[in-house]
Amino acid sequence: MSASTYLLILGEVRAIAWVLSESRMAFPRTPRSEVNQLAVGDELLIYATRGAFGNPTRDRGRVIGRATVISTVTELDEPVEIARREFPRGCALSIDALAPFRSGVELQPLVEYLDAFPDPKVWSVRLRRPLLRLSERDANLLREALRPMAGSPDEHLGSYLDRAAARPT
Template sequence: MSYLLVLGEREALAWVLREGRMAFPATRRHEVDRLAVGDELFLLTTRGCFHNPVRDRTRVIGRAVVSTRVEPLDPPLELVGRRFTRGCKLDIGVLAPYRTGVEVAPLVPKLDAFPRKDVWSIWLRRPLVSLGQHDVNLIWSRLRRVGRPVSEHLPTYLESIRPVAAPGR
């Protein structure tokens, strides 16, 4: 199976890239329950991921493969005010340069993953969006033009993503 892995917060993105893992909230989602070793994930950052939705666009920035089953996190992960209780390891192979990648909006008319083209972004409120082979081929054909081995761009991501200051600091 192949999915878009939706990342809507820069600190969460940095954690995923630094740790090579994905964490999921306690809310039960059938797509998370079905995730299996070998599944392909296209890392997607939302417009709000970097806290500037006017400038930023929803983009596919990388490609990973699930390398372990989704299992309980002990202890649970606390990140950006949210609690994550399950997770899996990822083998991240390809990453686009920082704040670039494949812009999703222009592809929406061609993507089967979004049945309602007028409200496509509503599907990005879940952690995983299932992709058919047509969508995988379309996204991968564009991502491989800009993506490079993760080691080339990972340092820039990790140096550029600063923690969000807590209120009152």
């Protein structure tokens, strides 16, 4: 079976900082079929929503990085708490690429070209979940658009961590 590619949707700066610094993803208890289907070797294109950094009028939803799933999703010994929400399941990731803070591939202008959004008028409703499976065509388009702007995670991680630390709880 070949690996799948998903948009990993993160809507909070502290969650983004945790995922990037811990190289792990944690999921809410809410059952989602795509979370249950996530497998070792699957690719995640990390998407920060426009509200993730606290100013949705200035910020845009962007694909900011790429990761590979390196462990199965399991119940965590201790649930992770981020922004007053509990996440009892998780998996390990290898973060392969990261764009500089406030950059990355803006998703909205590409929506009409992506299979994941069959009705571009209501595209954002499909982002109200932790994962959105992408077609091979969508994955290729987003991966290629991200490639020239993303570098080593070590180069850019600090700016994401600084922004999360500055965000009031």
